[in-house]
Amino acid sequence: MDGMDSFIYSLVLVPALRELLPKSGIEATAGNVGYYGGVFFALFMIGYGVALVWGPIADRFGRVRTMMLSILCFSLFTMLTGFSTGLLSLAIFRFMAGVGIGGEWSVGASLVSEDWPEERRTMGAALMHTGYYFGFFLAAIANYFIGSHLGWRYMFFLGGTPALLIGLIRRNVHEPVRWEKVQTTMLRSFAELFSVEYRRRTILNSLYLIVSLCGLWAGSVYVPSAITYIAQREGRSVADAAQLASYSSGLLGIATILGALVVPALADWLGRRVTLGLFYIVMMISLWVAFGQVFYMQAHALEWFLVCTFFLGLGGSNFIVYSFWLPEQYGTKCRASAFAFTTNIGRFAAAGFTFLVGSGVRHYGSLGVPVGLTALAFVVGLALLPMGVETKGKPLPA
Numbered sequence: 455m456d457g458m459d460s461f462i463y464s465l466v467l468v469p470a471l472r473e474l475l476p477k478s479g480i481e482a483t484a485g486n487v488g489y490y491g492g493v494f495f496a497l498f499m500i501g502y503g504v505a506l507v508w509g510p511i512a513d514r515f516g517r518v519r520t521m522m523l524s525i526l527c528f529s530l531f532t533m534l535t536g537f538s539t540g541l542l543s544l545a546i547f548r549f550m551a552g553v554g555i556g557g558e559w560s561v562g563a564s565l566v567s568e569d570w571p572e573e574r575r576t577m578g579a580a581l582m583h584t585g586y587y588f589g590f591f592l593a594a595i596a597n598y599f600i601g602s603h604l605g606w607r608y609m610f611f612l613g614g615t616p617a618l619l620i621g622l623i624r625r626n627v628h629e630p631v632r633w634e635k636v637q638t639t640m641l642r643s644f645a646e647l648f649s650v651e652y653r654r655r656t657i658l659n660s661l662y663l664i665v666s667l668c669g670l671w672a673g674s675v676y677v678p679s680a681i682t683y684i685a686q687r688e689g690r691s692v693a694d695a696a697q698l699a700s701y702s703s704g705l706l707g708i709a710t711i712l713g714a715l716v717v718p719a720l721a722d723w724l725g726r727r728v729t730l731g732l733f734y735i736v737m738m739i740s741l742w743v744a745f746g747q748v749f750y751m752q753a754h755a756l757e758w759f760l761v762c763t764f765f766l767g768l769g770g771s772n773f774i775v776y777s778f779w780l781p782e783q784y785g786t787k788c789r790a791s792a793f794a795f796t797t798n799i800g801r802f803a804a805a806g807f808t809f810l811v812g813s814g815v816r817h818y819g820s821l822g823v824p825v826g827l828t829a830l831a832f833v834v835g836l837a838l839l840p841m842g843v844e845t846k847g848k849p850l851p852a
Contacts, residue, residue: 458589458596462532462613463498463548464675465597465699466606468489468682469692470544473567473606480542485816490541492812494548495675499667501549503801505556509794510640510743514556516629517565517790521558522620535612536607545567551613556801559586559777567781567850568630568789575850576718579778587710588772594703602696632852639788641728643687646788646842647795655783655843659776659796662730662842665835666772667804668828669737675797676825677763680745683821684755698756702763709767719775725846726779727839730772734839737769738832785852807831 463470471490475482480490505524512520531550538544562582570578593609601609647656678699685695713733721729744762748755775796784792806827814824 458613458616462597462609463494463535465593466493466601466609467679469696470538470606472546474538474540479540480541485819487680488815489812490654491679492808492815494544496666496806496809496812497545498548498552499801499804501552502556503552503798505560505801506551506794506798508557508645508793509560512561512564512790513633513638513643513788513793514640517561517568517633518623518627518629520790521561521565521622521627523614524557524561524619525623526554527551529614529617530554533611535613536610539633545630552801552804556798557794559583560790560797562744563777563781563793564790565627565630568632568786572849576722576778579781580714580718580774583777584711584714586773587714587767588708589707591704591707591711594700594707595787597703598697598700601691602700624752631730632786636786643788643791644795646785647792652784652788652792656792656796658838658842659780659783659792660799661838662835663776663797664800664803665734665831666776667743667800668771668807668831670770676745676821677706680749680759680821680825681763683758684749684759688756699772702760705760705763706767706770709764713768713771713789714774717771718778721775721778722831722846724846726775726782727842727844730779731836731839733769733772733775734832734835735786736765737772738829738836740769741829741832742826743820744826746829749820749822751825753763779845782848782850783843805814 468487468491472482473486475486475490480486508520508524511523528551531547531554535544535551538547563579566578566582567575578808587706595614597609599662600612681699681702682695685698686692690698717729717733720732723767724732740762744759748758756840780793780796781789811824811828814827817823818824
């Protein structure tokens with residue numbers, strides 16, 4: 455459900471900003487929509503970055519309690535986004551939604567890795583993360599039936615529904631035995647990340663996540679907007695463009711889920727680093743071809759962009775690797791802190807990167823080249839991968 459809430463904004467970015475920009479005295483040109491869309495993506499990621507605080511909280515007070523709080527936070531503020539009256543309220547609600555959503559992955563991955571049997575742990579982590587991409591699919595369906603008919607605000611209202619899961623989690627999910635045997639404090643668990651044992655891998659893991667996040671937020675998240683612009687350029691109606699954006703989001707989610715299902719087998723066969731590198735390459739090529747080339751085609755751009763969308767979704771499966779690779783590198787006393795820090799600290803860098811993309815969109819007056827250039831981040835990631843810790847075949851640390 456956090457995937458659904460994350461992707462709702464991507465689906466309704468264009469209609470939401472076309473309504474809210476004039477209310478704030480700003481003309482709703484394509485350049486301004488792209489620029490302020492990047493600004494709000496950046497604010498969301500800054501909130502996501504602040505969510506690193508959930509890790510030490512989970513190490514001290516438990517995985518399940520912390521997860522319930524994070525779900526409540528992102529559900530509440532996603533729903534409140536539907537009441538936005540201008541850019542300021544939209545900024546506040548998106549920031550706070552980011553804080554909530556940023557906690558669920560780190561806490562959930564730690565919980566699954568500690569609670570599932572060793573022989574099924576890799577697949578369990580992959581299945582957990584796949585739920586995020588099912589959220590993309592749910593958001594696409596909702597936008598097709600709700601957003602395209604009732605408007606963008608109702609999509610955010612729908613984003614409050616994950617809060618209904620809190621009662622179910624409280625009754626049926628219990629703390630891992632591993633965590634119950636370890637006593638720590640928030641400060642101690644966080645400081646452990648920079649000990650002699652963990653410092654190098656913490657820095658490298660953070661850099662890997664920056665690469666993946668730049669590709670996700672500056673690339674695939676712009677897919678619905680790109681589809682919307684291409685469809686309207688080809689003479690489609692606003693309603694048709696919204697529905698095509700939903701199709702693209704659904705395709706993105708399906709491709710990522712398919713990739714997620716093969717990631718565990720590849721990682722157990724080729725190793726964690728090689729598997730991550732393969733998905734880096736797919737993402738790098740897909741970004742440049744989709745946004746740097748196909749976006750500007752004068753004929754059949756829509757069809758070919760949808761083909762590229764499938765490969766963008768497939769490349770997005772690189773995030774699945776982190777769901778089991780990161781927990782394998784740290785002990786129980788700091789596992790959630792490590793996951794939260796490495797996956798969220800990179801959001802600040804990715805926020806700046808996305809803001810840079812937004813500025814590029816404003817300068818060029820289109821999404822194409824600025825987003826396509828984010829493929830360069832994966833070149834850096836490929837160069838750094840050989841330095842990472844290989845955990846293939848090793849048990850989860852105590």
